[in-house]
Amino acid sequence: MYLGADRALDLVVGRWAVDLVGGQGTDETLMARATAVCLSAPADKIGLFIEHEQEREELRMFESLPGSTTRSVELIAGKVAVLVHDKAYLEEEDILPASALVFGKSREPLLKQIGRRWFLSPGSFPEHGVMLLDDDDGEIRASVFSGTLEPGETRILQAPKALRMRALGAG
Numbered sequence: 001m002y003l004g005a006d007r008a009l010d011l012v013v014g015r016w017a018v019d020l021v022g023g024q025g026t027d028e029t030l031m032a033r034a035t036a037v038c039l040s041a042p043a044d045k046i047g048l049f050i051e052h053e054q055e056r057e058e059l060r061m062f063e064s065l066p067g068s069t070t071r072s073v074e075l076i077a078g079k080v081a082v083l084v085h086d087k088a089y090l091e092e093e094d095i096l097p098a099s100a101l102v103f104g105k106s107r108e109p110l111l112k113q114i115g116r117r118w119f120l121s122p123g124s125f126p127e128h129g130v131m132l133l134d135d136d137d138g139e140i141r142a143s144v145f146s147g148t149l150e151p152g153e154t155r156i157l158q159a160p161k162a163l164r165m166r167a168l169g170a171g
Contacts, residue, residue: 003104003122005068005085013062020052020059076100077135079157087119100140100157102133109144111155118142118157128152
């Protein structure tokens with residue numbers, strides 16, 4: 001998920017789609033593309049058309065937040081992760097149930113635990129800017145990469161064990 005507020009990922013993915021299928025690489029123009037190819041093309045061209053459309057469909061895995069103040073709530077390894085562009089827009093309802101708060105607006109990468117919550121940021125691109133959150137056998141592994149995908153810090157996000165306390169009254 002792209003956590004920037006500039007829609008840059010949407011523009012890049014849109015260009016990839018056009019490179020794959022030509023013309024306008026959108027769902028709205030799919031029928032026109034299919035008609036143009038399938039009415040008169042030989043079987044191998046139709047097969048290539050279908051292959052490119054499937055590749056275009058796979059581009060949906062790249063997502064952006066809809067706006068700079070919106071958030072996405074995801075479950076990773078059974079834990080709630082809230083993703084937002086700017087952590088200043090986090091509200092109490094976001095923070096309370098979350099195990100991980102992931103935000104994009106940060107110059108440097110951040111992997112910091114405060115209490116039972118993790119505050120995570122990939123940092124700004126291209127110096128940093130890439131973070132992988134991976135569900136690894138019920139644990140969340142956070143890895144930071146540079147803009148050229150050189151590996152950086154990796155942490156396993158674990159909440160501290162609950163403290164056991166017993167209060168005894170006097171006498």
